[in-house]
Amino acid sequence: MLVRTAYRCRAYPTPEQTRILNRTFGCVRLVWNKTLDERSRRYHSEGVRTSYRQADAALTELKRTEEFAFLSEVSCVPLQQALRHQQTALQNFFTGRARYPRFKPRTNRQTAHFTRSAFRLRAGVLTLAKIATPLRFVWSFDDTDMTSLAPTMVVICREPDDRWYVTFAVDTKAIAPLVPTGQAIGVDLGLAEFAVTSRGERIVAPERLERRARNLARYQRQLARCQRGSMNRRRARAKVARAHRKVRDARQDFLHRTTTTLVRSADMIAVEDLNVSGMVRNRRLSRAISNAGWSEFRRQLEYKCERAGRTLVVIDRWYPSSKTCSACGHRLTELALSARHWTCPSCRARHDRDLNAAKNILAAGRAVARGDSGDACGADVGRQGPPLPRSAVKQEVRAARYSP
Ligand SMILES: [Zn+2]
Numbered sequence: 001m002l003v004r005t006a007y008r009c010r011a012y013p014t015p016e017q018t019r020i021l022n023r024t025f026g027c028v029r030l031v032w033n034k035t036l037d038e039r040s041r042r043y044h045s046e047g048v049r050t051s052y053r054q055a056d057a058a059l060t061e062l063k064r065t066e067e068f069a070f071l072s073e074v075s076c077v078p079l080q081q082a083l084r085h086q087q088t089a090l091q092n093f094f095t096g097r098a099r100y101p102r103f104k105p106r107t108n109r110q111t112a113h114f115t116r117s118a119f120r121l122r123a124g125v126l127t128l129a130k131i132a133t134p135l136r137f138v139w140s141f142d143d144t145d146m147t148s149l150a151p152t153m154v155v156i157c158r159e160p161d162d163r164w165y166v167t168f169a170v171d172t173k174a175i176a177p178l179v180p181t182g183q184a185i186g187v188d189l190g191l192a193e194f195a196v197t198s199r200g201e202r203i204v205a206p207e208r209l210e211r212r213a214r215n216l217a218r219y220q221r222q223l224a225r226c227q228r229g230s231m232n233r234r235r236a237r238a239k240v241a242r243a244h245r246k247v248r249d250a251r252q253d254f255l256h257r258t259t260t261t262l263v264r265s266a267d268m269i270a271v272e273d274l275n276v277s278g279m280v281r282n283r284r285l286s287r288a289i290s291n292a293g294w295s296e297f298r299r300q301l302e303y304k305c306e307r308a309g310r311t312l313v314v315i316d317r318w319y320p321s322s323k324t325c326s327a328c329g330h331r332l333t334e335l336a337l338s339a340r341h342w343t344c345p346s347c348r349a350r351h352d353r354d355l356n357a358a359k360n361i362l363a364a365g366r367a368v369a370r371g372d373s374g375d376a377c378g379a380d381v382g383r384q385g386p387p388l389p390r391s392a393v394k395q396e397v398r399a400a401r402y403s404p
Contacts, residue, residue, distance in 0.1 A: 004303075009138055010138050010163065011166040013136070017133065020131050021112065021164075022110075024074040024156075025158065027079060029110070107160060111156065113154075137166045154167070161245055178309065183267060185198055186198035186363070187270070188358040200355055216244060219240045220240055222236050252296075255296055263310055268365060268366070269310065271301065273316060321356075321357040325347060325349060326356045
């Protein structure tokens with residue numbers, strides 16, 4: 001089985017390379033925005049969807065025009081990759097999994113994707129198409145031999161704080177599975193903390209992350225007050241970019257430590273699907289931690305479980321994990337968002353809201369892993385409640401990875 005791994009390193013382009021890469025980013029942005037614009041226009045005025053083939057043909061046409069001939073000065077691969085990404089983004093939109101793709105502004109993170117035909121990596125020396133000299137980067141993964149790396153893709157990225165990165169995407173053989181623990185665990189998105197497990201552990205975002213998120217919010221407010229085009233605004237934007245990076249680094253660090261511990265501790269991990277009510281519930285956590293954090297948490301759990309031969313079960317977002325008594329299965333019709341504790345009217349068990357939910361998620365996860373989607377400890381695992389909105393069609397109970 002192949003697993004995709006990515007190695008991200010700091011890159012240090014020369015002034016000449018910076019110039020070419022910035023130009024490449026500009027062309028990627030132009031192709032993305034122009035294609036998206038044309039697509040949206042066709043879709044809204046004529047109700048016609050544009051295929052990848054059509055978009056690609058339009059790009060070829062564009063390059064032939066005098067006005068846009070400069071598009072041929074950069075490698076064509078990142079431009080084509082941009083079209084591919086847009087295609088995927090639109091497919092995700094049409095299947096209800098994502099919002100409509102947006103235009104790419106100049107101030108965001110800039111990326112260019114180079115597939116195999118557009119880069120060369122020999123003995124740790126990286127050269128990109130249309131750039132004569134090798135790109136310098138710093139390899140910081142001591143346990144991986146850079147010289148034997150055979151990436152399928154190289155991504156060049158310029159962050160808003162002007163740091164450069166190169167990411168090597170590699171398909172590797174899955175590493176040896178972890179030794180079974182005989183344990184299973186349920187994880188609920190906490191109300192006051194990041195998450196609560198069925199063992200009663202409360203996973204709290206570190207104070208450092210909270211502090212950095214608060215700093216970021218403060219710099220963003222400062223930026224909003226600055227006048228457009230002013231020097232102060234540029235300075236404020238640089239501060240926001242730096243604060244963003246600090247939040248991201250701290251969040252990644254926290255999430256990696258959390259997911260690694262979870263994957264080590266249990267053979268089966270059950271989580272609730274990323275859900276809107278969860279977002280609402282978590283309004284007390286700063287957005288930097290809850291929104292982005294929860295989907296990244298899922299992503300890490302998915303690939304770490306896959307690598308380690310663990311089972312991850314994702315429970316349907318309509319499963320009433322909070323309102324069901326984990327002791328007797330009684331289901332409340334209503335449970336206020338503010339209620340941290342409640343007593344089951346049927347068996348008189350006293351519940352901590354989040355712990356009870358985590359226990360139910362674990363029970364539902366066990367039922368899915370066993371293969372019966374029916375009654376799990378008195379609670380239905382299947383879909384409950386109102387008819388599914390379009391966006392939830394793909395969100396029914398599923399075992400992301402189920403090994404019997
Ligand atoms: Zn009960």
